[in-house]
Amino acid sequence: MSNPDRHGRRRPRPNDRSRPPRGRKGPARPPVEDAARQAALDTVAAVRERDAYANLVLPGLLRERRISGRDAALATELAYGTCRARGLLDAILDECSDRPFDKVDGPLQDVLRLGAYQLLRTRVPEHAAVSTTVDLARAAVGSFAAGFVNAVLRRVLEHDEAGWVDRLAPDPARDAVGNLAFRHAHPRWIAQAFADALGDTGEELREALAADDARPAVHLVARPGEVSADELAAMTGGDVAPYSPYAVRLDPGAGDPADLEPLREQLAAVQDEGSQLAALALTRAPLTGSDQRWLDLCAGPGGKATLLGALVGLDGGTLDAVEPSAHRAALVRGVTGDLPVTVHEADGRAPELPAGSYDRVLVDAPCTGLGALRRRPEARWRRQPSDLAALARLQRELLASALGLVRPGGVVAYVVCSPHLRETVETVDDVLRGGGVEQLDARPAFPGVDQLGDGPHVQLWPHRHGTDAMFCALLRKL
Numbered sequence: 001m002s003n004p005d006r007h008g009r010r011r012p013r014p015n016d017r018s019r020p021p022r023g024r025k026g027p028a029r030p031p032v033e034d035a036a037r038q039a040a041l042d043t044v045a046a047v048r049e050r051d052a053y054a055n056l057v058l059p060g061l062l063r064e065r066r067i068s069g070r071d072a073a074l075a076t077e078l079a080y081g082t083c084r085a086r087g088l089l090d091a092i093l094d095e096c097s098d099r100p101f102d103k104v105d106g107p108l109q110d111v112l113r114l115g116a117y118q119l120l121r122t123r124v125p126e127h128a129a130v131s132t133t134v135d136l137a138r139a140a141v142g143s144f145a146a147g148f149v150n151a152v153l154r155r156v157l158e159h160d161e162a163g164w165v166d167r168l169a170p171d172p173a174r175d176a177v178g179n180l181a182f183r184h185a186h187p188r189w190i191a192q193a194f195a196d197a198l199g200d201t202g203e204e205l206r207e208a209l210a211a212d213d214a215r216p217a218v219h220l221v222a223r224p225g226e227v228s229a230d231e232l233a234a235m236t237g238g239d240v241a242p243y244s245p246y247a248v249r250l251d252p253g254a255g256d257p258a259d260l261e262p263l264r265e266q267l268a269a270v271q272d273e274g275s276q277l278a279a280l281a282l283t284r285a286p287l288t289g290s291d292q293r294w295l296d297l298c299a300g301p302g303g304k305a306t307l308l309g310a311l312v313g314l315d316g317g318t319l320d321a322v323e324p325s326a327h328r329a330a331l332v333r334g335v336t337g338d339l340p341v342t343v344h345e346a347d348g349r350a351p352e353l354p355a356g357s358y359d360r361v362l363v364d365a366p367c368t369g370l371g372a373l374r375r376r377p378e379a380r381w382r383r384q385p386s387d388l389a390a391l392a393r394l395q396r397e398l399l400a401s402a403l404g405l406v407r408p409g410g411v412v413a414y415v416v417c418s419p420h421l422r423e424t425v426e427t428v429d430d431v432l433r434g435g436g437v438e439q440l441d442a443r444p445a446f447p448g449v450d451q452l453g454d455g456p457h458v459q460l461w462p463h464r465h466g467t468d469a470m471f472c473a474l475l476r477k478l
């Protein structure tokens with residue numbers, strides 16, 4: 001057996017049984033101590049086999065197997081990186097395999113992706129990446145796979161990532177978007193959606209895709225009335241974030257935020273700064289008359305409901321929170337228990353709440369999540385353009401319902417975590433065509449945030465703002 005050090009180098013032990021004994025030919029025993037790579041492989045396999053979410057599977061495996069420190073960091077880098085880069089890795093592996101890569105057995109695909117990722121996108125030494133991957137193949141699939149894996153990875157080594165991209169990416173002169181999509185490991189349709197929203201197929205699109213491919217900082221939200229952002233930063237070792245008065249940013253490599261004391265005590269929670277800004281925009285829209293009854297029409301799991309509930313509570317108001325999924329409604333109850341929040345397990349399109357009675361309504365609608373791909377490693381390869389039609393219909397119905405529930409003069413914030421025009425500008429324009437509503441300039445509701453474009457909506461971006469790509473439009477009922 002052997003232990004990889006933090007660079008993946010194998011340190012021989014006196015009784016190294018991952019290799020055949022001297023003078024004996026035949027398969028070596030699989031190593032059992034490469035805990036980091038095994039956890040990464042198990043995560044990648046769970047994503048492929050049962051549509052699991054990598055960022056839910058891996059932390060559980062690390063806890064269960066007591067993997068911490070550098071091993072945990074290596075497992076995280078390999079698991080999330082392999083999931084993110086899957087399409088790029090598959091195209092390269094297809095070139096390097098003597099059979100089409102999509103015809104290779106799933107478990108072997110997982111091992112090869114993990115090996116190719118290490119060779120192309122990490123500093124793990126080549127020999128360590130190859131030998132540990134061959135060992136994993138033996139253990140996961142059987143000794144017969146070792147030769148195949150070794151041969152494929154040797155071919156991967158013929159070029160570095162840039163070399164493979166130059167060979168395999170679409171010609172930029174003919175397909176600039178396709179070229180950048182390939183280069184930054186995004187499906188083409190997603191790169192096209194970014195290009196359409198940015199109005200750019202050149203440098204800014206490149207920046208947007210590169211930022212989307214990088215590991216994001218974790219953002220925390222300090223619960224208003226409980227702790228300030230300065231205090232939270234001091235308690236967690238993070239930095240006060242630039243835009244939201246409640247946000248703190250942690251280093252991407254900081255450990256599991258769930259272990260932090262202020263989170264355990266519900267003084268703070270994990271929430272992207274862009275999500276905070278979108279919720280705050282609703283509270284900052286100018287309003288005349290009463291301002292005591294707020295509604296969150298798509299509340300689960302409760303991140304924005306907590307922020308809104310805490311804020312409305314400071315002024316003696318209340319928040320109703322609607323969520324149709326029983327599990328998610330329970331999560332909202334769990335995080336808003338001590339706030340003036342009433343949770344309704346109901347469909348936001350017909351929640352049986354009094355029409356025309358709310359001062360401010362948030363519609364944080366279900367969406368493709370294309371704005372938070374960097375936080376969900378596998379999501380870009382799982383989402384399909386065919387997902388859009390049903391989501392776009394639901395978004396329009398929820399926004400129409402919100403406009404029925406808000407009082408005349410009241411404000412609705414329509415928010416999605418996506419820059420796709422079909423679920424952003426086109427949804428809002430459709431609803432505006434129905435009449436009885438005016439769109440407000442949302443930009444003043446994002447004070448201090450630069451590069452907000454021509455309005456009236458706001459589209460945040462990772463490469464501009466360091467936030468998820470949240471969209472926010474503010475509508476006033478006439």
Ligand SMILES: C[S@@+](CC[C@H](N)C(=O)[O-])C[C@H]1O[C@@H](n2cnc3c(N)ncnc32)[C@H](O)[C@@H]1O
Pocket residue numbers: 275297298299300301302303304305322323324325328346347348349364365366367398
């Ligand atoms: C983007 S998430 C909301 C996130 C939440 N606002 C937060 O900050 O934690 C969308 C939510 O809408 C819920 N949803 C789906 N269909 C819905 C419907 N018909 N009415 C209301 N909510 C719905 C989903 O279950 C999901 O919890």
